[in-house]
Amino acid sequence: MGEIVNKVKQSKLETVDLEKFAEGIIIKELDLKDFLFHEMILKEKEFREKLNNLDWSQFDGTYLTVHCSTDAIIPKWAYMLVVQHAEEFARNVYFGTKEEAIRQLFKEKLDLVDWRKYDGRFVLLKGCSKMDVPPDVYMYATKKLLPHVQKLMYGEACSNVPVYKKPRK
Incomplete structure (x- = not known):
């Protein structure tokens, strides 16, 4: 009986998780x-007092996203005050829900990648993960x-969906 060969490891396939x-x-x-x-x-x-009394250190090293879950009309300066208070602690402050902040963070991180390292490569965008990566991040x-x-594929190395193949010149 011959040696077991891992064909996935031997392939030119690069996985992006x-x-x-x-x-x-x-x-x-x-x-x-909660401040209204x-x-x-x-x-x-009262708004300023509540901001002043909030323990902002709870956001130390985190990403903070700010929104209002009611139909209240919030003036723009109120969001500006939140940033002023949070800036010392939070890594960044976003407007919107947690889901919207996740999308924004992904895009910021993807903008930092040197995508040229995938020139001419077969790339698989990994499909299964513990986290539910939003569809717009895949886009x-x-x-x-x-x-x-x-060539670009989606899924896992053992079962993937072809998405794109560069046409031959």
Whole structure:
């Protein structure tokens, strides 16, 4: 009986695991409804007092996303005040829900990649992961990869879906 050969390891296939771009990321949400009178009305003096009394150190080293889950009308300066308070602690401050911040963070991290390293390569965007990577992140990664790859696939090495193959010249 012959030696077992791992054909996946021997292939020219490069795997990009998008989930790895989210490693170590902690996102915390701040819902401004908790800073409003009856969760609906922003009273400037009370709003400022609540911001001043909040323990901002709870956001130390995290990514903070700020939104209001009620239909209250929040003036733009209120969000600016949150940034002013959080800046010392949070790694970054985003507007929106946690899901929206995750999308933004992924895109920021994908913008830092030198995609030229995949020039002429067969690339697999890994499909299965512990984290539910949003579809628009896959779309964004695809846009980044298309100018470089010879072939792009989605899924796992043992069962993948072909997405793109560069036409022969």
